Every structure is written in C-alpha cells, then in structure tokens.
Amino acid sequence: MKRLVNSDTLLGGFFALAAVILLRNSYHSSSNVFLLPGDAPPFLVAQLALYAALALSLAILIKGILRGGVQIGETRWGPACLMVLLLVVTVLLFQAAGYLLIVPLAVLLCCLILGYRKPVPLIGLAMGVPVATYLLLVKFAALPLPTIPGLEF
Known part of the structure; x- marks a missing residue:
C-alpha cells in the first residue's frame, strides 16, 4: 500500500472522485429539466468537460500506480x-x-x-x-x- 501512495495517485484519485461526484450531480440536475425533442441536454458542455477531466485524472492515477514507490516531498x-x-x-x-x-x-x-x-x-x-x-x-x-x-x- 505504501508503494502506491505518491503525489500522482493522490491527485489523480482526488480529481477523479471529484469529477465523478460532479458528473453524478449534473445528471441528477438535468433529469429535472423539461426538454423538447431535438434540444441539447442542459449540462452538455459541462458534462463533456467533466468527462475530459475524469479521463485526465484517471491517466494521472494510472501513471502514479505504474510509477509507484516515489516518495512525496515534504508538504509546504x-x-x-x-x-x-x-x-x-x-x-x-x-x-x-x-x-x-x-x-x-x-x-x-x-x-x-x-x-x-x-x-x-x-x-x-x-x-x-x-x-x-x-x-x-x-x-x-x-x-x-x-x-x-x-x-x-
């Protein structure tokens, strides 16, 4: 476990979790909006940005897991x-x-x-x-x- 804890895994995991929570909330909020046929979903742009953030966060998390064993410097x-x-x-x-x-x-x-x-x-x-x-x-x-x-x- 100690081997997996480094700055990349911490940041990647935190931002992936934040993106998932925000995506969940955006889908929950958009389900309460009335749409006419052919209208774009109300949070489409935000959801696309959150999917991109989730993909980048997961890439950082995977990089941290593969790199492993690098010590985190002293926190300021x-x-x-x-x-x-x-x-x-x-x-x-x-x-x-x-x-x-x-x-x-x-x-x-x-x-x-x-x-x-x-x-x-x-x-x-x-x-x-x-x-x-x-x-x-x-x-x-x-x-x-x-x-x-x-x-x-």
Whole structure:
C-alpha cells in the first residue's frame, strides 16, 4: 500500500472522485429539466468537460500506480492553506463581484502563491485565461456567468 501512495495517485484519485461526484450531480440536475425533442441536454458542455477531466485524472492515477514507490516531498502547508483560502474567497465573491473582476484577480494571486514572478507571463495568464474562458463559455456555449454589477456586455 505504501508503494502506491505518491503525489500522482493522490491527485489523480482526488480529481477523479471529484469529477465523478460532479458528473453524478449534473445528471441528477438535468433529469429535472423539461426538454423538447431535438434540444441539447442542459449540462452538455459541462458534462463533456467533466468527462475530459475524469479521463485526465484517471491517466494521472494510472501513471502514479505504474510509477509507484516515489516518495512525496515534504508538504509546504502555508501555500496550500493560502490556495484553499483563495478558492473559498473566490467562490464567495464570484456572484457578487462578477466573473471578469474576480477570476483575473484569483488567477493572479494563485500564480503569486505558486511562485511565478515574471510580470509578462503573470499578466498574460491573469488576463488571458479568464477572457478566453469567458468567450468560450458565454459567447460560444451561451452559458451565463455572473457579470460585474452595473456593467452589462
């Protein structure tokens, strides 16, 4: 058993479990929605993303099992606790402040916590990732995201 415990098996198992739970909830929620013949299921895009996340998680888990025996380094609890706190605050402020205000700030703080210090890639990530996901979700998939209060576009 000790041989199977490494960072890949822990992360792969955790994210695979999270993906399975979210998939189950998405199917349960979508069963309560009335659909006309020919309509796409309401959570189709989210379910496809969750299937992709599940496949990647299982690949990481299998890699960890096959690799085996590699010791996990000493955990730095400070950054880990800061990341959890950042995620909790982001979720709490997400609806009130809007996606395009909270997510760039959260990505920037996440990069700083993880130790990225080069300003050009840091600002590129903080602006590029949220804008790209916003365009993908809102403009192409027509999924609503919280907007900045008083600013509609």
